[in-house]
Structures are given as C-alpha cells and as structure tokens.
Amino acid sequence: MSFWIGVDVGGTNIVCGIVDEKGEVLDSIKKPTQAFLGTSSVLDHMAQMVSEVTARAGLSGKVAGIGIGIPGLVNPWDGIALYSANLNWRDVPLSTELSRRTSLPVYIDNDVRMYVYGEAVYGAGLGVDYVLGLTVGTGIASAMVSQGQLYYGYRDLAGEIGHGTMDGESAPCGCGFDGCLEAAASASGMVREAKRFIAEGKPTLLSQWFPGDDLQRLSAADISKAMDAGDSLASDIMNHAGELLGKALVPAVHILSPQVIIIGGGGAMAGERLLTPLRQTLMSRLLPDFRQHVTIKTAVLGDDAGVIGSAMQAKQRHEIKQS
C-alpha cells in the first residue's frame, strides 16, 4: 500500500491530507494560508503541514509523493504556479521548491481541476466514465474527466465556462466583459447582484437584515435564507442564476457529452434552490439523446475533494512517469 499527500491551497486556508491508494483520506489538517507572509514562508508552512500530517498518521517514510491544487493559472507539466491573484504569486517553481523541502516528488495543478478530478473519480462521479464538473463559488469554472483522464486543452486553458457575454445579460464581470455567467450566477456574483438591486431601492428582507454598512457582510447563504423566508428579490436572483447556469451548460453538454454533471463549490450549498431552475432550463434545451442520458448531481466530498483529487492525480502522473 502506498500513501499520497494532497494539498488544497486556497486564498484563506490550506488543507493538507494523507490519502491511501484507494482515495480514502486517513487524516487531514487545515491552517490559514497567510499569503501576506510571502511565498517562501507559505512553502515552509506547507512542508511543515506535510510532515505533521504524515507523522500524525504514523506513516513517516511511507509517502510516495505530493499533489497540490493551486488557484489560478498553472503549468502542471513544469510544476510552475504561473499566476494566482488570491496568493499574489507569479511564476513560482512550486514543484521544485516543495520537493527540495520534503524530498518527495511533487505534482501541481489547478485547484478546480483537482477538485473535479476528486469528485469525478472518487466522489459523485464514482464509476462513471464521462463526468463534467462545475464549481460555483467565488468564480465559476469547470473541468471534464473522460475515462479517468482530465481534459486540458491548449495551454491547459480548457473549462472556462464562466465567461463570455450571454444575450440579454448586463451584470459587469471581473473579466472585463458584461453579462458573463460568473457575474450573475457565482456566489459572489449573486451577492453583487443583490447589492446592486438594494442600491436601486428594490424592496427585500436583505436590506432589513443588513442595514447600512452591514451590507458588506451579506453572503450567498443569506440569499438562500431570504429565499426560504419568502423574499421575492432573493428568489429572483437565485432563479436567474440557476437558469443562466442551465443555459450555459447546454453547449457544454452538446459538445462534451458527459454522463454525469457534478455541481460543486460553495454555491452548491444552495442545493435545490439553484438546481431546480438549472435542471429545468438545461433539460428543456438539450437534444433528446443527451436529455435521456445525462444526470445532474451535487458534489459529495466537501473539503476532501481537492485533497483526494490532488493526491490521486499525483499518483496517476507519477505512475505514468515511472512506466
């Protein structure tokens, strides 16, 4: 039995877990990222988490390698974190640096791909050959896993489902376009939309719950709560987000032909509030051959998805390299 370390690096926290070769997480620890201390400090910190979780599991000397999921642009093949706004990293030779600190082979990749790979192969997509994973959180991104293999595309850019102006949409997006899926249907997009409507004076429970400057604390979970309390603005925002997600998935399904679509990330916490309009819109627009065979599921692994995905992707890449 070999063991692998999976590290999910986020802007806020780092989760580091030890995973057996069946994809079971044996133990994991979660600590603040503290990116403001600088790259070298974060790397030292990661190396320390790796030895801590290994020692705690009593598996020192039995770990075969490390997989890391990083937000932003990554060159997985040279092990370089090209650009990460969340971490304020640019061209960090992550594999080399962490390998030097741990004396283990290190494989890195984009965090969404690792999350989707974990869910597709060991979570909600277990046993399914063609899985499309969609993460709805601060941003919206996707990845496709076909017969156990991630699809990367040219320059590893595939899966950018969140951008490009959608007809009739106008919410300003961080990418510079207006009317992108991410601008209205991501967790942060829904919050931005709610604030925009409140600023326009639209009546909603949310402005009672978060008067004045308190509005800064508004989260996507509060929109779910307001919807449950019968708030029509919250309902409208959630329904609209679900419909847009459904619309954006139509070409993705027709082009990729997944058997299962997994909806994950923080936004998936909205559950059926988001999935019902998503499913209705998607299914009503798919060709019959696709409609009959595609299933929509929510992610099941939570925080573990990124850890399992990173660890098992490192295992797969290591085995290919050795063969």
Added chain:
Amino acid sequence: MSFWIGVDVGGTNIVCGIVDEKGEVLDSIKKPTQAFLGTSSVLDHMAQMVSEVTARAGLSGKVAGIGIGIPGLVNPWDGIALYSANLNWRDVPLSTELSRRTSLPVYIDNDVRMYVYGEAVYGAGLGVDYVLGLTVGTGIASAMVSQGQLYYGYRDLAGEIGHGTMDGESAPCGCGFDGCLEAAASASGMVREAKRFIAEGKPTLLSQWFPGDDLQRLSAADISKAMDAGDSLASDIMNHAGELLGKALVPAVHILSPQVIIIGGGGAMAGERLLTPLRQTLMSRLLPDFRQHVTIKTAVLGDDAGVIGSAMQAKQRHEIKQS
C-alpha cells in the same frame, strides 16, 4: 510501407481512396451511393470499389485495412451503423459485413469525425496539438482532436454544436427546436432562410434569378453570388450566419481550448463572406488568453479529408488493437 483504404459514404456519392501511411492519397474513385438498392447492394458495391482502387494502384495484397466514415449515429467500437437517415440504414453491422466481403479488418466511425480527423492531423491542422473542426454543410457538426486523439464523449455523442435554441433566434430547425445554429447558419439553413424571406415578399435578386418554382433550385452558392452582386438580403443572411457561428464557437473555445479552428464542409466555400463576421463575433467575445492564441482556418483537403481521416483513423485503431 503499409497502405490503407478510406471510404467516405455520403447520401449521394461514395468516395473510396487508397492512402499510404503518411496520409497521402495515391488514387481514389467516386461513384453514386444508390442507397435505394438496399444495404446489401451498397455493401457489395463498396467491396467492389475497394478492390478496384487497390488493383488500379497496383497494390493488391498490400492493403492493411479499411476505414469508413458514415453519416449519422455510429457505434465505432462494435462497427455498427446505428442510424443514418441519408442512407436509410438502421443497425447495420458494417464492419463485419464489409470485412467478410474483403477479408480485411474494417473500422467505422461518423463521417464528420473522420473528415475533421483528416483535416486536423493531415490538413489545415497539420502539426497542431489541439484542433476543433466545424463542418458547415447540410447540417452543422464539430469534432475535437487533442494530441492526435478524437474526443468522443458518452455514447460517442460529443460535438453536437449545431443545436439548442440561441437567444433571439426563431428559425425552425429539423431537430424540433426553434432558433438553432443549424437552422440559420448551415448551407441548407441559409437557403431555407432565403426562401422564407422571399415568401414574406422581401426584395432580393434571388427572387429574380429563381422565379416561381425555380426557387427549388436555389443553393447556398447562389446566396454568395447574390451577395457579391450587392444584394442586401443575401448579405444579411450570410452575415447573420457568420455571427451566429461566431457566437456558438465562444463557449466551444472556452471549454475546449483549441489552438486552431478549422471551418470545413460545403458552407466553407463561402469563404471570407462567412468567415469575416464569424471571426469578428468570436474574437470580440473571447477572453484575452484565448483570443491571443486561437487561429481560424479553412479546410484544405476537400473530398480527400474524409478518405484520409477514415484510412488513418483505421490505421491508428488497428495499431492500438495489435499492441
């Protein structure tokens, strides 16, 4: 040196060519399909074309296998033509039947995939790792070739870019939806649109060129001709088709990240009339990372694309099977 036969089966003609292992067509013949004579007759006919082209090239006994591209739904792995409206075929065990008649291994696949594979690996996409091919003809379809491998998806359904209602569009489509890309931007869709506008009494050179029942003979090439003669209805139809193709390619590029997009099929004969609005719309809506790296090309192999694609795909599958 091994040699391979590629057969491109269409509703009207069958093209059968002999291809060397570098993907060069040495000789080919083209004959009417005559599907009305029945499946068995078409199969006999195909076997005869195979031996004719082989004998003519002086390569009897030196052919390693046959690849066939068939319109419609195909199960490539079991060698079955599941459904082809053009040929009026349903569940034809094509590989077995042609193999029995020729004593050669036979590999079959969908005709668009074979056409795109030929163009991607031996034509306009030569030397490029990530190629998206789009055929604009009677229908609209696509296929993705990544690092020399076709992408199939679940039930081999991937690449259906032509369907699903586009916002603001209403032209009725053969699939049952309204406002599909195929309804307005395929060669036959453009002709249907022109006839619809003429029936509504819109002024155009086309109604002068094709008065009364002559209108049945209107083709997409006539729309190009009218456009060149300054006809504004023809221009509008062509521009609109190009813009819709560009719009439909936005999610395809963001999801698949191709390096080159090849536009092929009969509709590509419109050339820059179609490509200029396509390119403008696509490029204005892509994220910068994609816009900077993607190139649009027209197909270069003509009729040979399907022959080369079928023959070389058969070679690839045969080698995998033997290894």
